[in-house]
Amino acid sequence: MPPMNSIDLIREFLAERLDVPAEQVTESALLTDLGVDSLMLLELIFEFEDRFDIKLSPDIKPPQSVGEMVTLMDGLIARHKS
Amino acid sequence: MAQRRVAITGLGLVSPYGGDLPDFFERLTAGESAIRHLQTADQPRPLSIPFVSCPDFNPDQALGKPLASMMDRFAQLATAAAFAAWSDAGLERSGPARENWGCIWGTALGGTLAYEKGYRELWQKGRERLSPLAVVLGMNNAANAHISIQLGLGGISMSHTVACASSAIAIGEAFLRVRSGAAPVVLTGGSDVPQAYGVARAWEALRVMASADEHSAPAACRPFAADRRGLVLGEGGAALVLEDWEHARARGARIQGEIVGYGYSCDHSHLVRPEAAGQVRALGLALADAGLQPDDIDYVNAHGTATAEGDPVEVSALKTVFGPRAPELPVSATKSMHGHQLGAAGAMEAIITVLALRHQVAPPTAHLDNPDPACLGVRHLHAALRGQPLEAALSNSFAFGGSNAVLAFRAPDS
Numbered sequence: 001m002p003p004m005n006s007i008d009l010i011r012e013f014l015a016e017r018l019d020v021p022a023e024q025v026t027e028s029a030l031l032t033d034l035g036v037d038s039l040m041l042l043e044l045i046f047e048f049e050d051r052f053d054i055k056l057s058p059d060i061k062p063p064q065s066v067g068e069m070v071t072l073m074d075g076l077i078a079r080h081k082s
Numbered sequence: 083m084a085q086r087r088v089a090i091t092g093l094g095l096v097s098p099y100g101g102d103l104p105d106f107f108e109r110l111t112a113g114e115s116a117i118r119h120l121q122t123a124d125q126p127r128p129l130s131i132p133f134v135s136c137p138d139f140n141p142d143q144a145l146g147k148p149l150a151s152m153m154d155r156f157a158q159l160a161t162a163a164a165f166a167a168w169s170d171a172g173l174e175r176s177g178p179a180r181e182n183w184g185c186i187w188g189t190a191l192g193g194t195l196a197y198e199k200g201y202r203e204l205w206q207k208g209r210e211r212l213s214p215l216a217v218v219l220g221m222n223n224a225a226n227a228h229i230s231i232q233l234g235l236g237g238i239s240m241s242h243t244v245a246c247a248s249s250a251i252a253i254g255e256a257f258l259r260v261r262s263g264a265a266p267v268v269l270t271g272g273s274d275v276p277q278a279y280g281v282a283r284a285w286e287a288l289r290v291m292a293s294a295d296e297h298s299a300p301a302a303c304r305p306f307a308a309d310r311r312g313l314v315l316g317e318g319g320a321a322l323v324l325e326d327w328e329h330a331r332a333r334g335a336r337i338q339g340e341i342v343g344y345g346y347s348c349d350h351s352h353l354v355r356p357e358a359a360g361q362v363r364a365l366g367l368a369l370a371d372a373g374l375q376p377d378d379i380d381y382v383n384a385h386g387t388a389t390a391e392g393d394p395v396e397v398s399a400l401k402t403v404f405g406p407r408a409p410e411l412p413v414s415a416t417k418s419m420h421g422h423q424l425g426a427a428g429a430m431e432a433i434i435t436v437l438a439l440r441h442q443v444a445p446p447t448a449h450l451d452n453p454d455p456a457c458l459g460v461r462h463l464h465a466a467l468r469g470q471p472l473e474a475a476l477s478n479s480f481a482f483g484g485s486n487a488v489l490a491f492r493a494p495d496s
Contacts, residue, residue, distance in 0.1 A: 017148070017151045018148040018151070019146070019147040035148050042214035042215075046211070046214050050211075
């Protein structure tokens with residue numbers, strides 16, 4: 001597993017899939033403003049699950065902002081490690 | 083209600099030669115083959131087949147990364163071709179409400195590369211889960227869905243899957259909708275990517291594919307020739323804008339040709355062995371639908387795939403329909419140069435037929451030095467036909483499954 005934190009992974013994903021410059025991926029940015037629709041959010045979650053070998057519950061509340069996504073990911077990673 | 087005339091106002095494709103549409107047609111009329119040897123390295127066992135690719139097609143560049151990343155290659159080729167046709171028709175991508183404008187697409191295979199990627203993940207890598215995009219990448223109607231979204235088309239959006247006749251049938255069905263007044267504009271065409279490993283192997287197993295090495299690949303597809311060895315697969319996307327004649331005139335659109343007839347039939351006899359009787363019915367229906375007589379037809383773009391069984395049956399059908407005039411009927415099989423794009427073939431050949439009428443030059447059948455005696459009886463074009471009025475033409479598409487489609491076109495000012 002690469003040593004990468006949550007926001008870096010989001011930045012990498014958004015650059016690779018949607019050509020979003022890294023500097024636009026701030027905690028306050030809304031995912032929809034960065035071009036992440038509901039399908040792309042599923043893909044981002046899938047990528048995240050894959051990378052950290054964890055599985056999100058299907059009934060999680062979809063994050064609206066990059067910050068919410070980071071919080072969600074960090075929480076799960078911490079729980080996974082503990 | 084009187085039937086409307088249907089203008090062709092836009093043409094677009096992703097050219098296997100890498101250039102634009104005029105370049106594509108120029109190379110075809112010069113008899114230049116786009117067929118190359120495809121040697122893959124990343125398969126379980128390398129593929130080594132003659133094939134037609136679109137090597138210069140860069141989906142990220144053509145569509146932008148965000149859009150391209152939501153698509154299988156068949157939908158990328160479709161959308162790029164659609165954008166080209168739309169622009170050729172002088173239409174803006176976003177415009178006033180287009181609630182009854184439509185998209186009717188053809189694909190034989192759909193998103194096979196997406197499916198194959200999924201199978202590799204599951205079966206080869208032993209994974210349990212697939213990308214959430216797998217369904218929307220693979221579905222057969224992905225191409226028309228993306229096109230309708232991108233162009234704001236609020237009417238019919240559908241795809242036809244009829245093997246090698248998919249896009250000819252899509253065009254025919256689009257034609258009927260515009261002619262009836264149900265839609266003023268329908269974007270139509272087809273796309274396919276048969277280079278998925280499983281698809282290519284399946285076609286090989288049918289023993290209908292030509293084989294070739296690097297040297298012999300360009301001449302691997304030889305329709306109507308005594309030494310023909312089968313078809314050559316290719317990827318591609320091709321699109322046409324069909325438009326109500328008066329609608330086109332009212333907005334000052336350039337009318338590039340007219341689609342005047344559509345005939346269809348099923349052999350209802352065998353899955354892969356074609357029957358002349360079914361093809362004769364489709365040809366007759368297309369002529370009747372167009373109000374044309376056999377003597378009115380100046381050129382036929384044949385289905386002509388270069389299979390042992392298919393070519394003589396098609397010539398036999400043409401001889402039945404055209405009777406004593408058949409020996410003078412100009413016929414060519416352009417798959418000898420651009421290969422067989424399956425669900426995109428009918429649209430590519432429709433475009434070629436429209437361009438032949440527009441430019442008054444019909445492309446040849448390449449590599450036809452030695453015609454098969456069983457394929458004689460029509461005027462095979464060994465070189466481009468020039469200097470003879472071309473006012474009306476047919477394009478044939480005959481599919482596995484026995485489905486036949488024939489489209490009739492007229493020159494723009496005839």
